[in-house]
Amino acid sequence: ELKVEQNPLFLSMQEGKNYTIYCNYSTTSDRLYWYRQDPGKSLESLFVLLSNGAVKQEGRLMASLDTKARLSTLHITAAVHDLSATYFCAVTTDSNYQLIWGAGTKLIIKP
Amino acid sequence: NAGVMQNPRHLVRRRGQEARLRCSPMKGHSHVYWYRQLPEEGLKFMVYLQKENIIDESGMPKERFSAEFPKEGPSILRIQQVVRGDSAAYFCASSPRAKVGGTEAFFGQGTRLTVV
Numbered sequence: 001e002l003k004v005e006q007n008p009l010f011l012s013m014q015e016g017k018n019y020t021i022y023c024n025y026s027t028t029s030d031r032l033y034w035y036r037q038d039p040g041k042s043l044e045s046l047f048v049l050l051s052n053g054a055v056k057q058e059g060r061l062m063a064s065l066d067t068k069a070r071l072s073t074l075h076i077t078a079a080v081h082d083l084s085a086t087y088f089c090a091v092t093t094d095s096n097y098q099l100i101w102g103a104g105t106k107l108i109i110k111p
Numbered sequence: 112n113a114g115v116m117q118n119p120r121h122l123v124r125r126r127g128q129e130a131r132l133r134c135s136p137m138k139g140h141s142h143v144y145w146y147r148q149l150p151e152e153g154l155k156f157m158v159y160l161q162k163e164n165i166i167d168e169s170g171m172p173k174e175r176f177s178a179e180f181p182k183e184g185p186s187i188l189r190i191q192q193v194v195r196g197d198s199a200a201y202f203c204a205s206s207p208r209a210k211v212g213g214t215e216a217f218f219g220q221g222t223r224l225t226v227v
Contacts, residue, residue, distance in 0.1 A: 088153055097144070099154070101154045102153050
């Protein structure tokens with residue numbers, strides 16, 4: 001059974017600091033996604049990572065994928081308050097349409 | 112081009128009542144997926160539908176829950192005889208093909224069901 005674990009589940013940090021969110025998954029999966037969710041809102045797709053060593057960056061967020069370690073990271077550089085949200089990682093199953101989700105990391109960035 | 116539309120946004124039901132959640136996919140999308148999000152948890156897959164067909168309902172509870180996607184109109188997730196444990200956010204996603212995730216799938220804003 002494919003499982004996804006994120007850590008930390010909660011993160012409070014100061015503006016300007018750097019931090020990393022980790023996403024581990026239990027079995028082979030070749031497609032990993034990062035989503036952002038603001039309170040009471042929908043899910044916004046941030047990144048899709050398809051292959052080992054893939055790295056994608058958008059603004060202060062950078063995501064990477066290590067398929068051998070079954071690990072993805074979401075790195076936040078010089079955090080700003082606007083990045084406060086819950087971040088989810090998700091992977092696909094072999095059937096290629098079910099997404100298996102982590103529990104989410106609630107990120108609070110204090111001014 | 113409107114996004115995925117879900118309604119209602121908030122729904123309160125008493126135990127034993129029925130809840131009907133609606134999802135209108137994006138224009139041109141014929142694949143619909145329903146997910147449930149319990150408080151402080153990630154989303155859990157419930158069901159995948161194409162027009163007039165249920166493709167995969169492996170994530171749906173066997174009793175009280177049903178889903179449809181008729182030829183005309185929105186997809187409906189129906190929960191009969193709701194219980195407190197059904198309280199959750201229900202998200203619908205749609206895609207033009209049988210893939211969910213990344214830029215190919217779009218999520219609605221969810222329906223937050225509260226059972227009192």
